[in-house]
Amino acid sequence: MSVAIQTSDLNKVYESAFGGQDVHALRDLNLTVQGGEIFAYLGPNGSGKTTTIKMLLGLIFPTSGGIEILGSKDITSARVKRNIGYLPEGAYYPDFLRGEEILRYYGQLYGLRGAELSRRIDAVLQTVGMTHARKRLLRGYSKGMRQRIGIAQALISDPQILIFDEPTTGLDPIARKEIRDIMANLRDQGKTLLISSHELLEVELISNRVGILFEGVLRVQGTISELLTNREMVIEAEGANAQSLAALLGRGIATEDQIGNRVRLRVAEGMNSYEALELCKSHGLTLSGVHPRRETLEELFVRVVGAAEAERRLAS
Ligand SMILES: Nc1ncnc2c1ncn2[C@@H]1O[C@H](COP(=O)(O)OP(=O)(O)OP(=O)(O)O)[C@@H](O)[C@H]1O
Ligand SMILES: [Mg+2]
Numbered sequence: 001m002s003v004a005i006q007t008s009d010l011n012k013v014y015e016s017a018f019g020g021q022d023v024h025a026l027r028d029l030n031l032t033v034q035g036g037e038i039f040a041y042l043g044p045n046g047s048g049k050t051t052t053i054k055m056l057l058g059l060i061f062p063t064s065g066g067i068e069i070l071g072s073k074d075i076t077s078a079r080v081k082r083n084i085g086y087l088p089e090g091a092y093y094p095d096f097l098r099g100e101e102i103l104r105y106y107g108q109l110y111g112l113r114g115a116e117l118s119r120r121i122d123a124v125l126q127t128v129g130m131t132h133a134r135k136r137l138l139r140g141y142s143k144g145m146r147q148r149i150g151i152a153q154a155l156i157s158d159p160q161i162l163i164f165d166e167p168t169t170g171l172d173p174i175a176r177k178e179i180r181d182i183m184a185n186l187r188d189q190g191k192t193l194l195i196s197s198h199e200l201l202e203v204e205l206i207s208n209r210v211g212i213l214f215e216g217v218l219r220v221q222g223t224i225s226e227l228l229t230n231r232e233m234v235i236e237a238e239g240a241n242a243q244s245l246a247a248l249l250g251r252g253i254a255t256e257d258q259i260g261n262r263v264r265l266r267v268a269e270g271m272n273s274y275e276a277l278e279l280c281k282s283h284g285l286t287l288s289g290v291h292p293r294r295e296t297l298e299e300l301f302v303r304v305v306g307a308a309e310a311e312r313r314l315a316s
Contacts, residue, residue: 002071004161004192005033005056010065012051012216025051026216029065033209035160038183038193040203043213044305049196050089052213053165056194057086070160082110085154089165089196091147093138099149100125100134103156110157124152128182144175151182162186164195168202180206204228204297212301214308220300228295233267236289237280244283251279266293 010029015022026048033039041049054060056067058076069075070083093102100121107117125131128148138146147167154162167183168176176199183193184206197203203210204224211221220227234256240263245255252268253276263285267276273290280287 037208040207047213085159087164237285
């Protein structure tokens with residue numbers, strides 16, 4: 001798999017205009033986004049996600065370090081520009097335009113004209129499921145519909161790379177699911193997606209790799225399966241009673257759920273799984289299921305950001 005985006009020791013310092021403190025927004029960032037994946041770029045507010053995205057788009061310039069996109073170090077070239085679609089954070093489009101007019105305008109910015117432009121507009125409306133509303137004014141669109149037009153706008157030049165800054169923020173669960181499905185479909189068509197988000201449950205569902213940024217430093221980067229470790233084990237069993245459950249609790253096996261004599265038990269992290277199963281059997285339980293339980297992305301995020309905050313406190 002080829003590398004779509006690579007930054008090397010990228011730094012960004014925002015210089016203060018009035019003698020205040022400069023903001024070192026990114027420090028030695030080495031970000032790798034592989035072709036054909038959904039990469040989730042995560043981090044608390046102000047950690048530097050939008051700054052990174054703006055540099056990838058050539059909207060602001062690095063203080064030092066390099067960026068390579070689709071094998072090119074010249075990220076302002078027409079080939080690179082045409083191959084990046086961008087959905088800005090909280091994208092705003094004029095209310096008095098129709099969905100298809102917005103797409104026509106952006107298509108023209110990419111030099112599309114005539115039949116080719118019409119064909120692209122039809123295609124992107126289809127991709128985001130907005131063909132039915134193409135002639136309606138944006139004023140009458142729901143937030144989810146606006147966001148879908150925003151994605152259509154990002155797709156107009158048929159780019160290989162899509163950068164979406166908080167694509168689902170402020171949307172209801174149905175609209176979120178729709179946007180998620182669109183993103184997964186784009187990935188399945190071979191597109192590369194870099195998405196920044198605070199919606200960790202959602203990100204865990206669709207992304208292949210994640211990076212977590214804290215105060216301009218990329219603290220972890222890797223695939224979901226590499227980063228989320230199996231932590232505890234869940235046992236489903238029958239034949240439990242109050243005495244057996246109390247005894248098991250004393251040995252580190254907690255009851256998570258109970259319906260009649262059927263229970264779901266959680267085995268403490270680090271406990272030997274064979275020993276746990278034998279203990280349950282020795283207390284008269286009949287086992288019906290055993291499952292490893294993986295750490296969630298939210299737990300990983302809290303762990304990584306918590307450790308970074310603790311380090312900072314120690315350093316100051
Ligand atoms: N134009 C600017 N001038 C000065 N400082 C800036 C500028 N833009 C961003 N910053 C600062 O750089 C840091 C990173 O901001 P950035 O917007 O990249 O974070 P973010 O991760 O996108 O945050 P959020 O999750 O809130 O969108 C913050 O400390 C911010 O205040
Ligand atoms: Mg941001």
